[in-house]
Amino acid sequence: MDWMNVVIEYGRIILFALITLIVGLIVIKFIVRIVGKQLERSKLDESLKPFLQSLVSAILKILLLISVVNILGYPTASFVAVIGAAGLAIGLAFQGSLANLAGGVLLLTVRPFRVGDYIEGAGYNGTVKAIQILYTELITPDNKVIFIPNGNLSNAGIVNYSVNSTRRVDFKFGVGYEADTKHVIQTLESVVHSHQAILQDPEPFIRLSAHGDSAVEYTVRVWVNAEDYWDVHFDILEQVKTRFDQENISIPYPQMDVHVTNE
Structure with a gap:
């Protein structure tokens, strides 16, 4: 019967897509684990390592999802366009946070200062207590805590008083x-x-x-x-x-x- 052939055919496609999804997730987990070990051996800042590992995982999962959608027979071009539009909308909604995120990656990669350094930047000065992905935490000489958005800090001049001895x-x-x-x-x-x-x-x-x-x-x-x-x-x-x-x-x-x- 024709409908039986259709069911069998779609069943095979769905099964293949499911197997691809499961195997892909296993492979992604393995790749992310390898990336994590390589990052642990690198000299990158500790705050940046989990972020990069999560970013690699997210990108690979998006690619896997596109592959599964393609196997199921849906047009990937439309699917990619939807993802792109969603990404654009999210980017516009969170453009300040994304700027801070980019600034945090820049600061943690270039490392113009480290935890414990006394710096001046974005109109503030103090000792660096922590460098997070979105904010840098300073402690002023009178023991106030200041959270500076990394987007502002990375785009401003930074004076580091602790670099030279x-x-x-x-x-x-x-x-x-x-x-x-x-x-x-x-x-x-x-x-x-x-x-x-x-x-x-x-x-x-x-x-x-x-x-x-x-x-x-x-x-x-x-x-x-x-x-x-x-x-x-x-x-x-x-x-x-x-x-x-x-x-x-x-x-x-x-x-x-x-x-x-x-x-």
Whole structure:
């Protein structure tokens, strides 16, 4: 009977499609497992590895689904068009999240900073606590937690203060015009060279740098280990003020001389 032949034929197609689906899922699972092992051996960030593994799995399953639909006799072109349209609609609806996702992949791949680095970016600064797929978590010096969307962070300039082991600390000190230049420089040199955390190579820089409206400006630049930056910054400010007082070197306030003439 013709209808029996049709049933048998469709039964064979459905059975073949079912076998293809089952075998395909097994093969995909095997491939994803291999990819996972390769990712574990790679130097990629730990947060990126499960995402890439899931992405490979999703792509392979979509390809398998298209193959099964083709076996069943449905036009794959229409099916692909539906998937594409759905993908476009989802992309438009979640374009902000997708931008963050792309930014997260970029940050985890290029790695302009790592967990524990002190960075400045997207208008914020702090120590990196975690780099997630969508957000980067910062802890500010006053212990606030900031979640920055990776899309914003990856498209902004990033300053990483922890990449190099040393940093330069810059100071500017205003001194009264009546102070002897040689005496001021010697006093600053004494303060700088007495601080144990300041490196002598590169050599500290101490020079008169500007003639201001009410003060002579001296620039001091010293190199320190990165972890000593703030200790040296505050120590030198305090010690210079103390030594200037001891040496009777004035730190003038902004002032204006007014000359009155009688006509």
